[in-house]
Amino acid sequence: MNGRPESLAKPGSLTKDAPLVRRHRLSTRLWHWSNALVLLVMLMSGLMIFNAHPRLYWGEYGANFDPAWLKISSARIGAREFGYLQIGSWRIETTGVLGLWHDAQGHLQRRAFPYWATLPSRYSLAGARIWHLAFAWLLAGGLTLYLGWSLVNRHLQRDIHMTRREWRPANVWRDIVDHARLRFPAGEASRHYSFLQKLAYAGVLFVALPLMIVTGLAMSPGTDAWAPIITEVFGGRQSARSVHFLCAFALVAFFVVHMVMVLLAGPINEVRAMITGRYRPRPGREDGV
Amino acid sequence: MKGTILTRRALIRGAGSVGGALMLSGCDALFDDPAFRNALEKGEDLHRITQRALGGAALAREYREADMSPQFRANGSRSVADAAYRQHLVQGFANWSLRVDGLVERPLEIPLEALRRLEQRRQITRHDCVEGWSAIGQWQGPRLASVLELARLSPQARYIVFHCADLYRGRPYYESIDLADAFHPQTILAWQMNGRPLEEAHGAPLRLRVERQLGYKHAKFVTRIEAVASLAGTYGGKGGYWEDNGAYAWYAGI
Numbered sequence: 017m018n019g020r021p022e023s024l025a026k027p028g029s030l031t032k033d034a035p036l037v038r039r040h041r042l043s044t045r046l047w048h049w050s051n052a053l054v055l056l057v058m059l060m061s062g063l064m065i066f067n068a069h070p071r072l073y074w075g076e077y078g079a080n081f082d083p084a085w086l087k088i089s090s091a092r093i094g095a096r097e098f099g100y101l102q103i104g105s106w107r108i109e110t111t112g113v114l115g116l117w118h119d120a121q122g123h124l125q126r127r128a129f130p131y132w133a134t135l136p137s138r139y140s141l142a143g144a145r146i147w148h149l150a151f152a153w154l155l156a157g158g159l160t161l162y163l164g165w166s167l168v169n170r171h172l173q174r175d176i177h178m179t180r181r182e183w184r185p186a187n188v189w190r191d192i193v194d195h196a197r198l199r200f201p202a203g204e205a206s207r208h209y210s211f212l213q214k215l216a217y218a219g220v221l222f223v224a225l226p227l228m229i230v231t232g233l234a235m236s237p238g239t240d241a242w243a244p245i246i247t248e249v250f251g252g253r254q255s256a257r258s259v260h261f262l263c264a265f266a267l268v269a270f271f272v273v274h275m276v277m278v279l280l281a282g283p284i285n286e287v288r289a290m291i292t293g294r295y296r297p298r299p300g301r302e303d304g305v
Numbered sequence: 306m307k308g309t310i311l312t313r314r315a316l317i318r319g320a321g322s323v324g325g326a327l328m329l330s331g332c333d334a335l336f337d338d339p340a341f342r343n344a345l346e347k348g349e350d351l352h353r354i355t356q357r358a359l360g361g362a363a364l365a366r367e368y369r370e371a372d373m374s375p376q377f378r379a380n381g382s383r384s385v386a387d388a389a390y391r392q393h394l395v396q397g398f399a400n401w402s403l404r405v406d407g408l409v410e411r412p413l414e415i416p417l418e419a420l421r422r423l424e425q426r427r428q429i430t431r432h433d434c435v436e437g438w439s440a441i442g443q444w445q446g447p448r449l450a451s452v453l454e455l456a457r458l459s460p461q462a463r464y465i466v467f468h469c470a471d472l473y474r475g476r477p478y479y480e481s482i483d484l485a486d487a488f489h490p491q492t493i494l495a496w497q498m499n500g501r502p503l504e505e506a507h508g509a510p511l512r513l514r515v516e517r518q519l520g521y522k523h524a525k526f527v528t529r530i531e532a533v534a535s536l537a538g539t540y541g542g543k544g545g546y547w548e549d550n551g552a553y554a555w556y557a558g559i
Binding site for chain 2: 149236
């Protein structure tokens with residue numbers, strides 16, 4: 017966000033709407049869309065890699081004989097076969113989606129994640145690793161460039177940084193209530209991120225994405241030799257693998273909420289702002305509308 | 306008017322599944338394109354170069370006995386059908402020997418007993434399978450470097466190829482590493498696991514331990530070690546069974 021108002025309306029044209037303002041910088045827009053694509057590839061190829069061993073453990077080691085805290089599998093009771101997801105001792109049937117499903121050709125498959133969620137769509141651990149490990153460079157490189165550039169152009173300091181005033185419980189609570197009532201800021205206020213928005217974006221930029229990269233590296237036996245701390249801080253390689261998976265689903269949850277908020281806030285205006293950079297502030301009391 | 310009534314919901318669902326199918330097949334088609342695939346596979350070189358630059362000769366982590374897996378999963382070939390191998394197994398590998406040849410000045414036939422008499426290294430390390438699981442076990446055997454020094458590598462030798470007694474899905478298993486890993490202190494020819502001679506499922510009588518790489522590099526049932534200048538002339542030319550038959554990376558440090 018630049019925050020500089022700029023009227024793009026033709027002189028003399030009558031419009032009730034507020035004029036378009038510059039919102040997202042080119043660096044933000046470029047990274048946003050390229051990162052969205054990279055994350056999609058990472059997620060889908062990651063789910064295929066998970067399919068090779070659909071169990072998660074805590075600690076340094078973990079294989080079939082060891083207790084898994086999460087498991088996606090299929091089982092048979094009498095003539096009935098079903099897919100299931102098990103977390104601890106809690107189990108839910110997931111036939112058709114997880115563990116047991118039909119592929120595009122109608123063949124029954126007993127893999128964890130279904131073909132439409134994985135990359136490649138047909139089972140291939142080697143193929144998924146080629147995608148995942150090549151795109152990992154784009155993810156890490158893109159994030160590093162974006163964070164570096166956003167420090168230089170002061171995007172982080174101006175738009176993401178949360179001041180002490182914003183951290184005050186009263187402000188935090190008001191933002192939670194506003195979000196719960198789907199009451200979005202209008203006028204001048206709509207040109208800045210709210211507290212929860214900043215928290216979500218900072219969480220993705222400084223916690224979730226770096227954690228994905230670090231836990232990914234923690235699974236590499238080569239990296240583990242020269243930087244054992246990377247694995248040790250998570251309590252072992254299998255713990256790091258679990259955190260990698262949990263973090264991926266935290267990002268999926270972020271994506272879902274992000275989509276809901278874009279739809280509620282006015283998808284055309286929001287998407288236009290992320291493509292062209294121009295945003296129309298929401299009309300509201302402050303503008304006297 | 307007669308005809309199909311297209312509800313909005315059906316339209317959205319239809320468009321969604323067509324879009325999804327297009328994207329899926331699009332990615333799969335893209336992956337089959339040799340130029341794109343080649344570009345993606347360049348990631349492997351980047352990993353190898355970066356890891357070597359940052360890691361150098363760093364040692365893999367070693368653990369205490371208390372850290373070991375209660376049960377160590379065996380994967381890949383768990384038994385060998387070859388008749389000569391079965392006979393050696395019955396005889397406790399008393400008449401078995403390891404062949405060392407290729408680009409060496411002194412080709413060798415080393416009996417298992419002689420390998421046991423070489424200076425031994427014992428290490429408790431974590432075995433990371435490409436599938437995602439890990440197991441911690443104790444391994445003992447001579448360093449590969451000791452054996453290569455006995456055979457005296459020719460200056461042209463660049464890679465060490467491990468030929469195995471097993472067929473996996475009907476094809477001979479083999480693996481290869483470069484000299485940086487071959488002379489790494491933790492690279493050993495293990496004949497003992499968890500204090501006992503290797504079981505058949507774990508690659509008796511001899512398996513490679515190359516601790517900074519994934520499990521499929523740790524060739525089991527090793528019968529012959531060959532020094533070569535290039536991997537191009539061996540089987541599919543990509544340096545290993547899974548590299549040739551499954552598009553797995555030759556450098557498996559990640």
